[in-house]
Amino acid sequence: MRAPRRKTPATLPAKAPADSASAxxxxxxxxxxxxxxGKTDTTQTASVLARVSSVMADYLEGGKPIGIVLNPVEIxxxxxxxxxxxxxxxxxxxxxxxxxxxxxxxxxxxxxxxxSNIFETRTFPDGTxxxxxxxKATWKAxxxxxxxxxxxSGTKLGQSSxxxx
Numbered sequence: 001m002r003a004p005r006r007k008t009p010a011t012l013p014a015k016a017p018a019d020s021a022s023a024x025x026x027x028x029x030x031x032x033x034x035x036x037x038g039k040t041d042t043t044q045t046a047s048v049l050a051r052v053s054s055v056m057a058d059y060l061e062g063g064k065p066i067g068i069v070l071n072p073v074e075i076x077x078x079x080x081x082x083x084x085x086x087x088x089x090x091x092x093x094x095x096x097x098x099x100x101x102x103x104x105x106x107x108x109x110x111x112x113x114x115x116s117n118i119f120e121t122r123t124f125p126d127g128t129x130x131x132x133x134x135x136k137a138t139w140k141a142x143x144x145x146x147x148x149x150x151x152x153s154g155t156k157l158g159q160s161s162x163x164x165x
Contacts, residue, residue, distance in 0.1 A: 044134070
């Protein structure tokens with residue numbers, strides 16, 4: 001009998017050791033990282049957004065067989081709720097009995113689970129390199145960028161349809 005395949009979490013590319021921006025040089029930096037107040041690492045944004053976009057696309061595709069296709073405003077509301085959660089505020093999304101509300105809440109749940117599945121390499125003050133989940137500041141910045149990209153793409157679509165029609 002074959003052993004079941006393991007689903008391994010994504011890891012971001014390793015970086016240069018102690019001289020890189022990802023090195024944690026002091027205990028204070030480590031405390032800020034844990035509290036979600038560390039510096040945002042913008043070099044990771046593209047790979048994180050690609051992963052989150054892929055997860056969201058897979059989830060949204062799952063709604064088609066049951067007749068649920070979310071509009072951009074509903075998708076943005078799930079991302080906005082995830083941004084609030086990244087800031088330490090509870091989800092504003094109520095669990096609903098209605099299928100559409102339940103599906104949007106499910107998208108929110110898929111999004112907020114991602115930071116625990118995305119790892120980065122950090123060099124700690126003792127010189128060891130360790131994998132840690134994506135830090136809160138970078139996660140929040142990625143969500144904000146995704147939110148802005150969706151709005152911008154909708155604006156561009158609206159402008160092009162006005163010119164063409």
